[in-house]
Amino acid sequence: MSWADSITESTTRPTRRKYIPRHRRNNNGVTTTTFAKTKTIGYSTDSTSPGYRFNGSGYRELDQSDRNRDRGHGSSDPNPTPNANPFDIAEKFDNLEVITDTHVDGGINFDAYEDIPVETSGSNIPPPVQSFAEIDLGMPLNENIKRCKYVKPTPVQRHAIPIAVAGRDLMACAQTGSGKTAAFCFPIIYGLLNHRFSRPVLSRGVRIAHPLALILSPTRELSCQIHEEAKKFSYQTGVKVVVAYGGAPMSQQLRNLEKGVDILVATPGRLVDMIERSRVSLKKIKYLALDEADRMLDMGFEPQIRKIVEQMDMPPPGARQTMLFSATFPTEIQRLASDFLSNYIFLAVGRVGSSTDLIVQRVEFVQDMDKRDQLMNLLHAERSNGMPGKHLLTLVFVETKRGADALERLLSMNGFPATAIHGDKVQREREQALRSFKTGVTPILVATDVAARGLDIPHVAHVINFDLPKDIDNYVHRIGRTGRAGNTGLATAFFSDKNMPLAKALVELMQEAKQEVPPWLSQYATTSSYGGRRAHRNGISKFGGHDFRNSAQFRGGNYYVSSSYTDAAAVADMYAATASSDDFTHSNHVSADYFGATRADSSATTGSYGNNLDHGSIFASGWD
Numbered sequence: 270m271s272w273a274d275s276i277t278e279s280t281t282r283p284t285r286r287k288y289i290p291r292h293r294r295n296n297n298g299v300t301t302t303t304f305a306k307t308k309t310i311g312y313s314t315d316s317t318s319p320g321y322r323f324n325g326s327g328y329r330e331l332d333q334s335d336r337n338r339d340r341g342h343g344s345s346d347p348n349p350t351p352n353a354n355p356f357d358i359a360e361k362f363d364n365l366e367v368i369t370d371t372h373v374d375g376g377i378n379f380d381a382y383e384d385i386p387v388e389t390s391g392s393n394i395p396p397p398v399q400s401f402a403e404i405d406l407g408m409p410l411n412e413n414i415k416r417c418k419y420v421k422p423t424p425v426q427r428h429a430i431p432i433a434v435a436g437r438d439l440m441a442c443a444q445t446g447s448g449k450t451a452a453f454c455f456p457i458i459y460g461l462l463n464h465r466f467s468r469p470v471l472s473r474g475v476r477i478a479h480p481l482a483l484i485l486s487p488t489r490e491l492s493c494q495i496h497e498e499a500k501k502f503s504y505q506t507g508v509k510v511v512v513a514y515g516g517a518p519m520s521q522q523l524r525n526l527e528k529g530v531d532i533l534v535a536t537p538g539r540l541v542d543m544i545e546r547s548r549v550s551l552k553k554i555k556y557l558a559l560d561e562a563d564r565m566l567d568m569g570f571e572p573q574i575r576k577i578v579e580q581m582d583m584p585p586p587g588a589r590q591t592m593l594f595s596a597t598f599p600t601e602i603q604r605l606a607s608d609f610l611s612n613y614i615f616l617a618v619g620r621v622g623s624s625t626d627l628i629v630q631r632v633e634f635v636q637d638m639d640k641r642d643q644l645m646n647l648l649h650a651e652r653s654n655g656m657p658g659k660h661l662l663t664l665v666f667v668e669t670k671r672g673a674d675a676l677e678r679l680l681s682m683n684g685f686p687a688t689a690i691h692g693d694k695v696q697r698e699r700e701q702a703l704r705s706f707k708t709g710v711t712p713i714l715v716a717t718d719v720a721a722r723g724l725d726i727p728h729v730a731h732v733i734n735f736d737l738p739k740d741i742d743n744y745v746h747r748i749g750r751t752g753r754a755g756n757t758g759l760a761t762a763f764f765s766d767k768n769m770p771l772a773k774a775l776v777e778l779m780q781e782a783k784q785e786v787p788p789w790l791s792q793y794a795t796t797s798s799y800g801g802r803r804a805h806r807n808g809i810s811k812f813g814g815h816d817f818r819n820s821a822q823f824r825g826g827n828y829y830v831s832s833s834y835t836d837a838a839a840v841a842d843m844y845a846a847t848a849s850s851d852d853f854t855h856s857n858h859v860s861a862d863y864f865g866a867t868r869a870d871s872s873a874t875t876g877s878y879g880n881n882l883d884h885g886s887i888f889a890s891g892w893d
């Protein structure tokens with residue numbers, strides 16, 4: 270019997286603890302207060318302010334018809350608020366207690382951005398910029414950048430935005446939490462301001478949506494997050510953003526599409542469904558962005574993406590602009606991805622697939638049977654060493670869905686309020702789990718790989734790999750849920766005999782991120798022949814950190830490689846200026862679902878290391 274099976278079902282939940290956002294804490298020691306709901310936070314959200322739209326020679330004030338387009342359209346909310354302001358997040362923190370803590374936000378580490386190598390390759394590469402003003406994205410977008418309190422572009426934005434604004438195809442790789450979402454959203458919105466907005470086409474009584482831009486992401490919750498971000502960035506521009514994902518009623522999503530859509534954010538399965546029902550046409554697509562692009566082109570998923578990109582009515586490479594983004598980009602996937610691109614520029618900020626120095630990585634040797642005790646020890650030690658009133662979030666990754674439920678129960682029974690998210694939970698439960706975690710009601714989230722990629726949850730201070738993934742790239746994405754946007758984070762991994770195959774890749778990753786590698790792990794690495802997926806894919810023990818076109822068979826083309834280093838002082842300024850703003854930059858609407866993969870093998874229930882894996886990868890049979 271696995272430990273997961275040995276845990277009793279009955280659980281008494283401890284009293285709910287509440288998380289207090291930074292902007293509602295006062296700075297004088299630790300106090301507890303209850304706040305009434307406020308309408309707006311931080312800066313003017315005046316819905317009567319005019320807004321602007323590009324009309325060919327400059328920006329004009331939005332008229333009523335433009336504004337009507339902004340009225341709640343595109344929201345997954347079945348009853349969207351008219352003229353909803355995406356920057357108004359007051360409700361997110363309703364009824365929270367305020368626990369003040371002067372030290373909670375002190376973890377910003379500017380030094381981590383010094384000397385980060387940047388590699389660009391391709392022909393005629395537009396130079397990077399130092400500021401948003403240098404790119405001149407236009408008044409409406411600049412206003413929204415200010416509202417987000419983005420003072421300076423992050424390193425990936427400094428390089429990627431000028432490339433994309435110049436109309437070039439791009440394959441970009443940058444570390445987790447480094448601002449890739451804005452790096453592809455800003456150029457798309459900027460480009461759309463110069464186009465006529467899209468109207469649905471009526472055919473045999475049915476309205477067919479014709480989006481101008483398509484952003485694909487692998488999971489429902491990530492699509493929702495990108496949708497919320499894109500709505501903020503396009504606020505009062507007239508650009509309309511709609512989301513479509515599986516697991517939610519299609520009827521409401523279709524109604525939103527019928528009202529007009531410029532940017533469609535979608536998961537692939539739902540999109541294919543809508544195209545096949547002739548409710549969406551990709552004929553007018555000018556911009557295509559794939560977030561988590563390596564996952565989208567991973568084994569099992571590639572055919573779906575090829576179907577959307579190559580076999581529907583989407584314009585071919587060259588006639589559309591294509592941007593691929595991820596923190597990891599194995600060579601094989603780069604090769605596949607190049608089919609979708611035309612004369613593209615490759616950009617790597619930091620080594621491809623590297624983890625950020627902002628995350629302190631620890632690896633402990635723990636046999637499977639001892640993991641529960643070790644987790645308890647860790648959490649107890651954290652609680653007793655922690656500062657009073659410090660309510661930071663902890664994300665615990667496990668391998669199986671059953672293991673996630675069992676661990677949630679164990680933690681709750683032992684006085685650690687926890688919730689779990691995995692592919693066997695229905696949408697409402699997953700949505701509730703994420704909300705409860707984000708708001709700090711349950712500051713521990715036990716998750717399978719459904720939560721490994723892309724999710725931008727503020728205040729995740731610790732990621733614990735209770736079960737390590739089999740793939741080093743997954744490890745990079747998992748630990749990347751902490752240490753985001755200049756904040757530091759901690760990642761602890763429990764390494765057991767089973768994880769031998771990962772040892773080599775793990776040691777290389779840790780060394781590259783200047784982490785302390787335990788001698789026993791180095792020992793394992795030298796005896797292990799297999800270095801994890803990345804080394805395996807590349808056929809070399811050193812991580813592939815480059816444009817695959819620079820390999821021997823591609824050399825001699827008309828592209829070149831240049832390297833530069835980011836201006837650490839500029840980046841430090843940026844984060845200093847935005848240090849207190851991240852409550853404005855996150856989506857409140859994160860709901861959970863995961864593509865069919867997570868349910869494909871859900872009938873197996875063999876415990877922590879059984880078959881009920883939840884990694885939505887090669888076992889996938891379908892998409893959301």
Ligand SMILES: Nc1ncnc2c1ncn2[C@@H]1O[C@H](COP(=O)(O)OP(=O)(O)OP(=O)(O)O)[C@@H](O)[C@H]1O
Nearest residue numbers: 419421422423445446447448449450723725754854
């Ligand atoms: N220029 C900026 N200034 C300040 N904060 C920024 C800036 N750009 C992005 N951010 C913030 O940084 C955080 C991380 O951004 P984002 O989620 O886009 O990262 P990512 O690179 O896509 O991460 P992942 O690889 O995990 O998907 C977000 O909270 C975002 O609002």
